[in-house]
Amino acid sequence: MSDQPDKPFLQIVVCASGVAADVGKLITAAHERHWDVGVIATPQGLGFLDAEAVEAQTGRPIRSAWRSPGEPRPTRPADAIAVAPASFNTVNKWAAGISDNLALGVLCEAPAMGIPVAVLPYLNSAQAAHPAYRQSLERLREMGVLIGSYEPHRPKAGGGADRYRWEEALELLAPKLSAPA
Template identity: 80%
Template sequence: MTEPTALDTKPFLYVVVCASGVAPDVGTLITAAQKADWNVGVIATPQALGFIDTRAIEAQTGYPIRSAWRTPGQPRPLPPADAIAVAPATFNTINKWAAGISDTLALGILCEAYGLGIPTVALPYVNSAQAAHPAYRQSLDRLRDMGVLIGSYDPHRPKAGGGAERFRWEEALELLASATGGVDRNR
């Protein structure tokens, strides 16, 4: 039996990334998490794969990006999650997640996280027209009732792009620290 490495003893953060205009900057969150002593693996929605630099993220994390279900017998490419950050969390993902829809790997992981008691945060990135929809507000309420911590992003104007300069990637770590008391090095 070999001695665990530093990589083995750090807590593991899943970053679930959704397709949106800020998704290409997910490396900002990965860097901040690694500086805060987390190991990180990325779970991307299928559409998010077209928004992110998969090679750069895999090089940064040291793990493959997961986007599709494993087949029986395939090894698990990531360790179990100690926490999950959904960033950016889109209108579609928030509503499906709150409704218990599990039609992608990312949603399946998020739906299971509740039952497993995994601390989870979501940083929504939506426009004001989407945020005005009653289903969105109800979904946020349901996620909060499930214990999900929701970031403070103020929706941007529709069709204006924008808002990226106000998207606080580090807020995911701040919320996780408040939920977990910081990184648990004795897991």
């Protein structure tokens, strides 16, 4: 699936979360909508993925670290970004402007570069009740970030994977960027 310049490029940012292993569902949905896809994982998110399966599905390596100076850019710029699943930690760091890993660096720059971003949080209700999280979502909305509708699950119960709508990221992005049919 390497670079296909005739197709829009969707960068998926994956965070450490119980549903991260199912990111293939979003990749499949994006391919069905004629997107070329790449994946960036947070350092902790890498451990939640089957890297071989994701790389086979996208045709490119998962990125998790910055490239070295002088190294060529591994992908073309994204036409859109989906953060799915987005963890409590990533949402709060991103809204605060913390760029301490590749995923956050990309996210902190995207709105100012005019790249549409959809975020599908996956967290529990205790995390969602924290005032910093609510403030972070509001700040992201002010930046033009599109926020998904997932209702947090109960703490220590896990779950919610059956209610996590991967395709919602593409639905949120559709009005911002139309892919060829």
